[in-house]
Amino acid sequence: MNRLIQAGLMFANLTRVDTPALVERYNRALHHLTGKRTALTEFAIDISGYSPEVADELGDPQYLNRNGVNRQIILLSTRQKSAPLLNARFSTTRALLRQFIDRNEAQLFALTARDAVAGEMVNGVFDIDSAQKLMDVRRLTIEADTTTGTLRDAEALAARAERFLDEEDAWFDDALIDEMIALARKTGDVTRNPIRLKHTAFHQDNFWTSHLGGVYLFSECDTPALLAREPARLGKPPLPVVDMGDPRDVAAWLHGNGLVQPLVTARGFDAARVLRQKMDFIVVDAAQDGGLDLAGATARDLRALARDNAERLPAEYHQIRRVVAWLEEGGRRPRHSPEDPAYFYLLRAADTPDRDLVNMLLAELAPKDVRQLFICHKELFYALYAGWSDTKKSYVADFLSRDYLADKAGTREALFGHDAPAPAPAPAAAPSRRTGPWSRTNKSPAPDPVPIVGPWGAVIRERR
Incomplete structure (x- = not known):
């Protein structure tokens, strides 16, 4: 693969991690997620925080993506949003991560200024051994926080501040006030500068996955189906299966x-x-x-x-x-x-x-x-x-x-790319209805079969 790497066709546009501060933040997040650390002083990461150099050092190409589901993420900078996604197991993962960063960019910028953000793309499935489980990964949530729990502390402070304002005797609760002061030292004033990630839930209807030998799931189209290389591996599929062979x-x-x-x-x-x-x-x-x-x-x-x-x-x-x-x-x-x-x-x-x-x-x-x-x-x-x-x-x-x-x-x-579509032709006049002798409309005749044709006019199949 060296030829591709040298030509900029592989591992291009990754985000460099090349300062002691960034390496330490990455190690805190890595240890927080996996219990492991890297001894490297320079490496590069993709949009999810995955590094091919760290994977090679650990001897584990799935160190942030165990079983190929619930991918874990490490964000050191919002600049990662322009990086590619390596070792993709789902075609939608990069787009969803990009949406997450774009929609929470201000909050993530503030959080990564002092610490790494570590998290996971959670869908409730821990492995994929049947087609039925593919239906369960269509909805996922990104759960993330700094390694020091800034978001957790901010939520706790916000809850205590609300309690302080609502409870009549809260002014005299020294323990509550001490807790609020301690949390505020970590988070700042969350009433003026709230720190909360929004838009963390996502939906994916149509996607490709490398699981089960390679499957394309089209759940939202005229005729939903699973297109599979190895249909026998799908178990009892919830949708019709099209054999790619x-x-x-x-x-x-x-x-x-x-x-x-x-x-x-x-x-x-x-x-x-x-x-x-x-x-x-x-x-x-x-x-x-x-x-x-x-x-x-x-x-x-x-x-x-x-x-x-x-x-x-x-x-x-x-x-x-x-x-x-x-x-x-x-x-x-x-x-x-x-x-x-x-x-x-x-x-x-x-x-x-x-x-x-x-x-x-x-x-x-x-x-x-x-x-x-x-x-x-x-x-x-x-x-x-x-x-x-x-x-x-x-x-x-x-x-x-x-x-x-x-x-x-x-x-x-x-x-x-596609040009703008040509103007639609004027609708044809509606066909006349067959009527009986007293102007009653008879039942319309059954429609003729509609041929499904390929680009060269060959009829592939007929449907009614």
Whole structure:
């Protein structure tokens, strides 16, 4: 992974912990949560406070995320909100932590000025061994406080202050007054400057998790379902299960819920250019066992390589090539079914609130598109990268550092952004109703079956 680290594609934008004061605060929080300490004098942490250097020192990559649930957090600064999340087990964790910091930034800024904030993302589940437990992690609460209990003391002082004001004889209660003075020395005047974290409860309806072999939970859509790599591990699922190994079922579910669109029909989108880049990635994947040095290879170099080795290229390359030829030269539009290897390479997420999650799913279904894989599903990217040859590793690291890191926001917008929708057409006139001889409306005829079709016109399934 050193190539990725040096290129800024792994462990980038972490928050440095490099002063004795910060290290000591981190150690107090770490000991408070886990009973452990680090002997390191410099390291870096992600948005949750996890450090790959500390994990390596402790020999425990899950030292803040036991069993992959109820992730513990250490905040030394609100600047951590711009850091990535490492070893993500849920696709929503980073976004929820970012919301927590944003919504409590003033309070957290004041708290971390003097101490570390330690806490936990609590959902009431201690392990995930069935699909039913996934439903229980949709609601979670972030519980946090400083290592010295500033928030706890502030709540205690606020309660005593309220009692002091409400009780008639509180002025003569010396013990109560002494308690208030002692707490105020720690917290300050909580009546003028209240210290309380708000917005600590969160809800996640649709998400990915690495548990149970990798599962996508869509509980809020037209047809709720679990999309799983290993359906047998789900136990008795509370929702219908779509086997990700069955492309026809996956395609039918995606189209039936309106979650995807063909690249070639997306408005304001250069489909031919994007598809050509996907073809280059497929060429590199096919050439990775040839011992070639492809770092810095241009599109022209890869086209020449493809031309000289056309018979060795996989089916998805030739299927995408025919689509590009149709886009650029016209003629008969190619048709593809979900069983075709190129099918999911020809889709992207529709403009819905879950488009990031859908693009993550598509990246997993079309893993040779390394750019989308890196952007949308980093955990899978890193796992697959470890098994690639040096040929592919060098090309991918060079391409991403040169193409993606140069303009991350622009690349994301170009690939996944959506133009404003076209004006809706005027509604068609309502069909006339069949009436009897005395103008009574007869029962409407049964609707015709509605075909669910893929982007190339092939009927996937019919529903009524």
